[in-house]
Amino acid sequence: MATTEGFCADGFEPVRDALEKQLESGEELGASICVTVDGEPVVDIWGGHTDQDRTTPWTEDTIVNVFSITKTMTALSALLLVDRGLLDLDEKVAHYWPEFAANGKADIEIRHLLSHTSGVSGWERPMELADIYDHDSAVARLASQAPWWEPGTASGYHALNYGHLVGEVIRRIDGRTLGRFFADELAGPLGADFHIGTGPEYFARIAPLVPPPAVEFDMATLDQDSILVKTLTCPLLDYERTSDPEWRQAEIGAVNGHGNARSIARLQSIVSGGGVLDGKTWLSPDTVDAIFRQQADGIDLGILTPLRFGIGYGLPHAQTAPAVPDGRVCWWAGVGGSFVVNDLDRGITFAYAMNRMAPGLIGSDRADAYLGAAFGAVA
Template identity: 70%
Template sequence: MSTSSGFCRDEFAGVRAVFDEHFASGAELGAALCVTVDGDPVLDLWGGYADPAQTIPWAADTLVNVFSVTKTMTALCALLLVDRGELDLDRRVAHYWPEFAANGKADIEVRHLLSHTSGVSGWDKPIELADIYDTEAAAARLATQAPWWEPGTASGYHAINYGHLIGELVRRITGRSLGRFFADELAGPLGADFHIGTGPEHADRIATLVAPELPDFDLSALDQDSVLIKTLTSPWLEVSETVTPAWRAAEIGAINGHGNARSVARVQSLIANGGELGGRRFLSPATIELIFREQADGLDLALLVPLRFGIGYGLPRPSTFPHIPQGRVCWWAGYGGSMVVNDLDRRITFAYTMNRMATGLIGSDRCDSYLAATFDTVGQVR
């Protein structure tokens, strides 16, 4: 008897079994898993509880903060503008946002923002988390800064400010905020229950995150001028803040998108499906190919993990992430374990969201087991 709800095509029963095992063992609290092929779900599962007290069942429409999976939605917004000829990856950011040229940033190109190679991976201190909720003011602060390393020479994960940078370009070009543009151009047309800026009307559907148990580590012992420390502490992210209405309502296009596996897979499957979904073409094949323009491959200065970035997405790097399939694949993950993977060769999108966070910034053992089961199945079926 399955413990998860939803549906699953018979050939994906092995994936469901792995999902159910994690609930049975207590590894999962609440979670959702969705896999699409040719844009259509072949597996759409959810289970467990939306709250730590285990009083609220995780429902079909439960939402959760997916952290950096939000970046893939922000990247799609930029790619839509590229496709329409309104944004050029190889133009200087200052062409669209003149103030950004200050302090040695005149030559930074749009592609550098989208690939975490701009040198502007966080805010100069002092800054508090609440300061970034006003996205225009926070973007204006970024425009005044000097880069923390030579732009274009390496990636330094733009952990918290990615959406402020890309979002300001969206605002300058369209006159709309990132959250509004995303709702108008992607979530709305696709019927996807995903939000960048989540209003109070959704509050009773949002699962409570359970922060990971982090090892006792004295950050003050590290070089306070390192890209790692400056990026990850400017500002410091407290998981407990994610329950506040102010956090939820802010349009933080790097880390505060709220959705579920179904809505993540729905939006992102337009990549795996060649740019066309629901009878409408969103992106040309040429625009999708831009995702695979490698911009960085090596030790990321902010995370100190070897990463490979294209335009807006991570690209496969088997030695670092063996469970991400090789080929024309683009992906990214959120703090605590959420993940989306687009496999263009097999026209598959994999999405996983949960509320019991794992310790890693990128991926988790649970996610790896679902990925392995999914792509093992796909290898047998196709």
């Protein structure tokens, strides 16, 4: 059996067993899992390797690109401003960012950005991946274009531009970029090794991603003007580019956060703790309640998957995320399998980060196995 490092509190050994089983089978290359209860870690384990030749061990301090888990950090940053009375979820985006009112977007509200219901789920063509590294240019283009559907009527996953939209609002209010605000107000104070915009000093600790097998389909058969195609191809996310220094250092608050399970769980324990962590109130009860204001429930227009969205997070969905428990729970996943769940009923945060990507857009069999073991231990 493959071995892992770190610790599991009594009763949580099935989580370690599940990770060791996946490592032994070869399904998992390298990964970390962390579970907190009332803000305190009860599982903090890691194992495997950072390279496909299995010559470099995954260590306590290994970090990895966790894709859309980054969105939960962007949302948490916005919720801090909500709690301070500087951002109103029901205010128009253009109140903070006047240029955004162009082309029929004057009535889009902040809650629409945070719940993927704004109608602006991507950029108009032409748009290359490198173009999103230039925040000023990318947000100017978003401000000038029209929504692709009636805002507020449905979700359309803001796959790559979520952090540009929410981050620009944060910058208009606070003056700092999203990555700087997040580092100064959250990651730094909490000692969390998570970065939106990852400097070269961290590169040696980053585990390169192993992309999933390519999905073979004929793009020509798809409606090129559909919300699905425009959302996922304007621009197209190229996994091979995620090792480029330019990708790592850009502040892409939708998809290029780098961290590990420990840092994810540390930060998101603010939410599972009802806004309180380490004896400090980070978010008031009213702000935490706002997360659970359902904004959409149905087939998402951007990825054609059934989803429920609150403010900044997904809400439990038996079909799309069967391993996520019901109740006062919010969650999200990164493409390839990374996962975070905040269970406020039980004060639990679960976090998982890995480098071998599984196929599909949301979750994986591996993530479900670890979730099942973690929540089974507290059932």
